[in-house]
Amino acid sequence: MRSTAGQDRQLFQPDHRQRRKARHAGILEAAHRCDAGLDAASRAQLSGWIRAEYEREFGDVPLGLFSLCHLGPPYIDHRLDLWQSILEHYAPADVVPAPFAQARMLVRSGAYEFVEVYASGELRPVLNDGSVVT
């Protein structure tokens, strides 16, 4: 039983090369759409589309995306929860929930377009050329 389970896991485990593949321009653009005000329906549509893209292209869907916010003061960053279609903007004094909180210092460095936050707590920042840090 154990060995079968192991094989299954191996079969369904996304290929590490697929996971490291650069994020395409469509995803980068979709992440930027969070800078505009979105109604509930658009949010759900956006999250659904991003989820489907991750599933198809990289075989691994993050919990959500965290990036700098360009809405202007008092907001500095925001998170897009891909599964619950929540978009939350944060001011400097706001508390960001875990595991998104750890991504805050990364986006603040200004070096990344956004940070993918996974359920395991893993953070994979994406650079402006789409390459991902694993």
Next chain:
Amino acid sequence: MPDLDSTILNRVNEVQGLVVRLEQGVGQVSMQVATVGQQAQETRSELQQLTRDFQKYVLDAQKAVNLQLAQTQIVGVEAQLEHQFGHYKVVRNVATGMLQSFDVGLVSDATVRQTGEQLMMETPRYWLAPVLVAMGAWLADDPERCDRAVRTAYERSASKTSLFMALTLRRQGREEGSLRWLRHYLAALDPSELGREFAMILESVSQGAFGPAGVTLIQQRLDEWRERLLSDESRYTAQVNRWRAEIDQHVAPSASDSYPRLVQVSPQFRELDAALSRAGAHENLIRKYSAMAAEEPTPAERLEDQVDDILDLLVTGYDDEELPLRREHAEHHAVVRHEGDKVAARRSLDTDLLALDKKLDYLTIQSESALAPDKLGVSRATQRMAVSSCHDWFAQAHAAYSRDYRAAIPADVEAVFEGQHTREGVVFQLPRWSGSFNRPMEELERSLASHWDRHVQPFIDKLAYKWGTNLVAPIAVTVVLLVCGVAVHPAIMLIALLVGGGWGLYLWTQAQAAEKRQQDVRNMLHNAKQNSLQQLRGAGAEVVDWSNAFKRADGREPEVRALIADLALAGNAASPYERRVADNGVRTGA
């Protein structure tokens, strides 16, 4: 009655005297306690210093012993190497000399043959000796003997003999034979378990030693291997980790000396300092690798020179038998290099020793050629080509390194003030105050100042002289005496006034002393408060300095990324011989 009065007066005076002496005694004792406390503190810090000095002394002494021992052992190991493998050196020298003598034709066939045979007898088990016999037989046109000698060499070391033959034939312009040996060599290899001499193949590619056909053959095989090995994620991760260790070695030293106040007041300074040091690695990496990217290797004029260099490396490189002694030699050298610090030596060897390990996979050979070229005996051109070939791992390791230190920066940098302030037996303990440097400095200063005031004022108030309680006794005594005077004798009233006056005078002097003490403590705490505020301001300025320094250092990260991308491209163009036409510069025939 007057007797009774004078007795009471005397007793009261006596009691008064006793009270005064008692007060003095208590004052002295509290002074002494304070002195003893201070002395105990001094003794404790001296003791701690002594312990530290002693531990340092023990450590230094141990290091000195280790250093001396390692130096002695190096001599011993070198003597052992010379004794056990010194004669290999003769064979190696003869091999190179023999090839050169082919070029100029100055040595007779008989000498070549005789030398080969003699060395064959003197160095049993060594693969190069039968190769020399084969060369002698080849020169004398004795195919049967040549064949037997090659077979013997092949049995002793299949891969080295194949490679040697491939290179020698290439050198002599026998391309077809050279390729046959090369194919033979490559087919027998397992990419997950290569010997150290495989680095010579990388050397040959970078030097273009096998000509276009050979390079194509090797390149195809290497691409296949890379593809096969990289499908295993653990191998990919191992290479990325190897490069991560390389990047870690470039971390800049701590800059805590530049931030003395921040060190004192901020509990997050350690994280800030670590982030700054780690960001400093970009600068160091740029310095090291941009020099490599800018280098243009100068091609040697004759192909023979390249092949000779590679043959030199192949024949002079350590043989497997020598490895245990060579490893020991490297260990002792590491101890000497780290001045007797065995832990540091072991740490550096953990990454370095990999280059001496017997079996490595192809990917590791690439990484090691890039990171420890001296250990594998490859040239600068090969190192550069290897860095280029490893660019993906280097880039991944660097990106993950940058992510990790950026994520570890504390979101909130705080200043914390608390502590003891002592003066003449008066101890004031400032309760903990903390404030975030994310807030404006004026707000922080206000908050810290009001924190001081809030706790200092009640403390100073408590030191004030308590007239109320101290006056009860004298007033009571005076009133009783006055009542007695009215009832018994008017003279007692005079006594009552005297007692009351004297006692009052005494209490007044006490109150004066208390007020002076209160003023002293007030001044001391005022200075301490100003000192805290100054420290806070200084630390705030240092946070700004740190932030600027960090932005400067961290801002160089994209340059490293660009540099790695440059190295990836540069590596391909860096082997000018790679696609060289076979006849170009090749001399004809032996």
